[in-house]
Amino acid sequence: MEHGSDRRAQNPELVAGPSSSNNMISRMALNDNKAGMEGLDKERINQIIFEASKDSKFFENEKKKEEQLELRIQEQQSKILKITQAQLRGAEREADKVLTLLENERNLSHTIVHVDMDAFYAAVEMRDDPSLQNKPMAVGGLGMLSTSNYLARRFGVRAAMPGFIGLKLCPDLVLVQPNFDKYTAVSKEIRQVLAQYDPNFCPMSLDEAYLDFTDHLKNRCESLPLSRMFVLQEKNTECDKTYGNKDVCLCDLNSVLRPALLCSSEFRDHGASDETLQAFLNSESSFRGFDVCSECNKIFPRYTCKVFGCSVEDAVLELRNRIEEKTHLTASAGIAPNTMLAKVCSDKNKPNGQYRIKPDKAEIMSFVLDLPIRKISGIGKVTEKLLGSIGVVTCRDLFTHRAMIFHLFSSTSFHHFMRISAGIGSTCVERDGERKSISTERTFSEISDPKLLLQKCRELCKNLSEDMKDEKTLGKTVTLKIKTVEFEVRTRSFTLPDFTNDEATLLKAAQMLLQTEITSELPRPLRLRLMGVRMSKLCSDQDSQVSVAEMFKKMDKKYQGDQILKAHPNPDFLSVQNTQSVLPKYHNICTDSDNDLCAEHCDNCDDNDEDESSIFSLPLDQTLSSEFVDHSCNKFEQESFDLNGRQKDSSSSGEVGILKFACKGSRASDGKVHVRRKGLANFLEKSQSETSETLNCEESHFGLQEN
DNA sequence: CCAAGAAGGACCC
DNA sequence: GGCCAGGGTCCTTCTAAG
Structure with missing residues (x-):
């Protein structure tokens, strides 16, 4: 195995001067890892791109960024030189431990589908x-x-x-x-189809989404052939080529025609098995009388029907066909046991294709090992280069270089990379929670007149305020973003005392930030090409109160599939992942039936289950003012962990209340939930100020003194 | 001395 | 001859004040 000392000599890029033109050509170069871009004359294309760019401000800025990246790589190299063989061996053992834990976490029971429109x-x-x-x-x-x-x-x-x-x-x-x-309208149509395979699917953008097919497939096995029969238009006919043809029905035949077919007794008579139904569909007479659309009264395009089988492949093929029927657009799909792999798969047979990785470790590994890391969502140009400089190109390299990666990267990144190398990803596709920020920005030709800049700022604030009112959301932190004509980006933020979406308040904050920038640039003018305003630390317009249930939900979200918790050296943390693949939901905390808290407040454990508005769904200040507060703090240990999983001392007085509150929710817990309790403490600490402010909690709510 | 906020970036579509 | 978006999320690093 190679190590840092000899690496530098091998890598010409590290020897070459800062951002040599070679480097810049490759930085600006065409990113051809997109579908449909194989076998191009890259040489020529890159030359054109380079020529078109090389005298621009943009290019200058890219050069600067490239130099900084090279600096980072050099720092990395000098770090490598200091690492001893013994340290590497230690790191390798650590890495192997993590990998063993990850292996326990491997969950092949889900079928995740990533759908991506072409x-x-x-x-x-x-x-x-x-x-x-x-x-x-x-x-x-x-x-x-x-x-x-x-x-x-x-x-x-x-x-x-x-x-x-x-x-x-x-x-x-x-x-x-x-x-x-x-596009939004079309996207909505697509989502209608997706929802029929997974009502909880997770849209990532207008044109792509993750679905969990697990339940659908279970039901599909028991479904009737007719329920898997769908209408397909015949391809390569005149109708197909002229979507805009006014004389032909353009409705979604599966919405308009299919229900009629399903009602037809003749179809039902032949629906005993896939084979009899398909044979009937192939026969001459099957569609007699189904020629004209009842919606638009136009003649149907040429169509047939197909019975899709019960396999995953058939199900996804059916899904894609239905999207195409409905929208006349094609989609590609990836099928795999987790989202990370599904995403890579959907690209594999693009356009209009699909690819599946079976839920089998050997198959996953053979897919992953030679996969360039750049194919993985989340690894971009910079990470690719950073890893590339230590010889990591494929996912296999992530494994072979695990000791080095352990030393060079943060704990978060390390775990992330290890998961990738093992082909492990998230198996849940839950929709993201509420948004975290809302913003608007605009690029324009240079503005340097302070008056005009402030005017621009006013427009943006007006827009943002309107957007926020549409979304019924309030926010606290205002961030001004500017990009100078040299492409340098700066952000300046200010946190308001209260939540707001008021235009004037927004403007005051944003203009103050802008004015500061203008002033600090003096005597030179501030020359901008872009300005933006963002609001973060949001809360809903309706209730600035957040219920405890919400808090727990956030917790779940945050720690679901969290590699840090799962790979944490503290055995208490590990106990969770051995018993459950994801952390328990808040209502699962009360696993103890003889626990008083549980009996009172947890609707999941309570057999009577009458109380929808259990204490967990009350606003926090009400919750805290109940007697529930007082006897709740008896057990909490002072351990807590920062987000990197490092243990830290939590004796500071500001945390006490928070920690106490943290233990309330899980007081009912047994040893297993001990983990949860820590996780919660962790969460609350992290958002301490936010918590007490967001939730309008008086300090006294937290004011119980320690023993 | 430390945690949280601010700033800067990487990345995605 | 011109000259690189806009909407997000998440992570890391820096810093200032109690």
Whole structure:
């Protein structure tokens, strides 16, 4: 195995001067790890990109960033030189421990599907404007492209590329202004289909989502053939090519026609098995009388029906076909035991394809080992290069270099990398909770006149305030973001005493921040190309009170699948993951039936279960003012852990109340829940000030003195 | 001396 | 000849004040 000392000599990049033009070419280079970009003339494309960029301010800034990255790599190298062999061996043992624990965590019982629409925005535009068919096109403006169609990708034109470079690469490129309202509407249609396979699916954006197919597949095995029969339009007919054809029914045949078919006695008569039904569907007479749409009175396009089998593959194929029927757009899908792998899989057979990794460790490993780390969601340009500099390119390398990674990266990153190397990912696709921030920003041609800058700021605050009112949300921390004409980004924030979405208040804070920046730049003018305003520390408009139940929910969210807890050296932490794959929900805390708290307050344990508004769902200050407070603090140990899993002393008086409160919710617990209690303490400490303020709690609520 | 806020970045779509 | 978005999330590093 190779180590740091000889690495430097091997890696020419580390020897070359700072951001050599080679480095810059590769930094600016086309990112071709997107689907539809294989086998391009990269040399030529990169040259064009380089030429188009090299005299710009943007490029200068990129150069700066590249230099900083190289500096980081050098720091990394000198760190490596200091690591002894003994330390490496120790780290390897630590890593192996973590990997063993991760192995226990491996959960192959879920079937996760990642659905990803193919070139979504571009596909919608092409669908609605047949004149765009067979032309290279991209959605976006001269400034930036959102996505490109597959034809344009052949020229190297891709998302996140400025439009003017796209035009250089492909002079015939057609640019279409994005129409987000339309994409949102189409997305809604798609989600209607997705919801039928997993009502709790998790949309990641307009065009992609994770689904947990586990339950669907269970039911599917017992389902009737008819329930798996769907209408398909015949491909490659005139109708198919002319989506805009006014004479043909454009309705979703599975909404319009299928119910009628299912009602037909003839169909039911043949629905005993997949085979008899399919045979009937193939027969001449099957669709007689089903020619005209009852909704639009137009003639149906040529169609057939297909019975989809019970396997995962069939189920996902069915899902994709139904999306296509409904929207006339294609989707790709990845099927795997966890979200991380499913995501990679959905890219594998793009466009209009799917790929499955079976829930089998050997198969997972053979898929993962040679997978370049860059394919994994969350590993971008920088991490790729950082890891690349120590010889890590594939997921296998993550394993072989685990000792080095242990030393070079934070505990969080290390665990993350180890999970990747083992092909372990999240098996739950729960929707994200509430949003954490809301913002608006605008790029413009240079503004340096302070008056105009403040005017810009006013516009942004007005917009943001409106957005927040639409969302019925309040916020506390105002952040001003500016980007100078040199592309330097700065953020300045200010926390207000109260939650608000009031335009004037917002403006006052934002303008104050802006003014400070303008002043600090004097005597030079502050020359900006972008300004943005963000509000964070949000809470809902309705109730600025958060219930204890909400708190616990947040907890669950935060620690679900948390690798730190699970890999923590403290055996108490480990006990959780051995008993349950995810941390217990708050109502599972009360596993003890003879516990008084439990009997009183936990609707899950209480057999009578009459009390929907149990104490856990009351606003916090009410909860705390109940007698529940007083006898609740008897047990809490003073251990707590920071987010890196390091134990720390919690004797500071400010924490006491928080910690006490923390133990209340889990007082009913047995040894197992001990973990939970710590986790909760951890959470509450972390958000201490937020907690007492957000929840409008008087200090006295926390004011119980320690013993 | 320490935890929390602020600032800066990486990354995703 | 022109000249790189906007909406988020999460993580890390720095720092100032009690």
